Amino acid sequence: MSHLPIQQEPIILPPAMLGMLGGGQLGRFFVIAAHEMGYQVTVLDPDKNSPAGKIADVHICANYDDADALQQISNTCAAVTTEFENVPASTLKKLAESVIVRPSAESVAIAQNRVMEKNFIKEAGLPVAPFAVINEASDLPDDASTLYPAILKVARFGYDGKGQARVKNQAEARLAFAEFKQEICVLEQMLPLDLEVSVVLARDTHGHIAAFATAENSHLNGILDISIAPARCSEVVKANARELAKKLADKLNYVGVLGVEFFLVKNQLLVNEIAPRPHNSGHYTIDACVTNQFEQQVRVLAGLPLGDASLHSNAVMVNVLGDSWLAREENVALEPAWDKACSHPNLKLHLYGKAEPRKGRKMGHFTVIGKEAKSVLNTALVARSELHIGE
DSSP: OOOSOOOOOOOOOTTOEEEEEOOSHHHHHHHHHHHHTTOEEEEEOSOTTOTTTTTSSEEEOSOTTOHHHHHHHHHHOSEEEESSTTSOHHHHHHHTTTSEESSOHHHHHHHHBHHHHHHHHHHTTOOBOOEEEESSGGGSOOTTOTTOSEEEEESBSOOTTTTEEEESSHHHHHHHHHHTTTOOEEEEEOOOOSEEEEEEEEEOTTOOEEEOOOEEEEEETTEEEEEEESOSSOHHHHHHHHHHHHHHHHHHTOOEEEEEEEEEETTEEEEEEEESSOOGGGTTHHHHBSSOHHHHHHHHHHTOOOOOOOBSSEEEEEEEEGGGGBOTTTOOBOOOOHHHHTTSTTEEEEEOOOSSOOTTOEEEEEEEEESOHHHHHHHHHHHHHHTTTTO
16 A cells, blocks of 8 residues: 555535435434534445434435435545445445545555454454464364454444454354454454553644543443543553554554454554544543534545544543333333433433433443543443443
């Protein structure tokens, strides 16, 4: 990939039309940020009830490779971005022939494939957990390998714990590989984690970077549960995470908003995954930062200067899954206790407008902000309990 300076594009001003590929909650927050800044937004998503499509100026209900849909976007949008990495890179490449596209198809393609992602991180000289690429069953190491116990992850389309299996030995790895229909996988050594942290940053066409505070993350059943900002680790670790994320963005020649997840093992940071878009762990920025990650996405796409990424409050973000709607006995969807959650004056509730709650489905989140970190965390944990999260 070329690392030459990125050619400067003209600044796009309101009320120009911006394009968003993907209609989920990340796209919805982008639409909100763009509207607040005076832009119009066209959303391309095949779901007629997509959260972003419902509030967009134009919703093109079609597949991401639909030729007529892409032509409409090219004809009407000044610039295009994406909210998730599984939009075909070929779609981004096609659109880039006639309209500004950020991030690039090349960057997204790397994040779409765990093999390409791991190899890129390693070749960039960044620390990564020991791993092996599994193209076929014979590639699975025997029980003497130091990789075990490990996690077997499909190379493509795995997220929120999907397409992953913990394996203790070759026999378990073979079984999991068969269950994944022998798709290409990465076998990654399981490590004794001290902490999981992430950094969300924005990088513009000049190579300027604005990094948000390092967040501390905990997961439940493979899905992000709680993010705490700033992370409860040393200032050195937090600063190192930001520097590694910046180095990775520079190596990618990245333009856009980027999420980088890390493992902390015995005070050593290891890059876990990258996301070429705003990140779930960056939702705290909506309520706790001078400029949030979605406004940054609009700014980068439009060629505007980056906003101030500083924290103005301590924050704890908690995901609200469809599980909170399900009654304990009848398994019937019931509205959660919003009155209890909203009784906390420093709690900010964000629901995504999804019609059908399902187990494990991200339906919304809330963020508690305040001056005292311990008080903020305690309030968030009380509200989490009131919404029956994690039960």
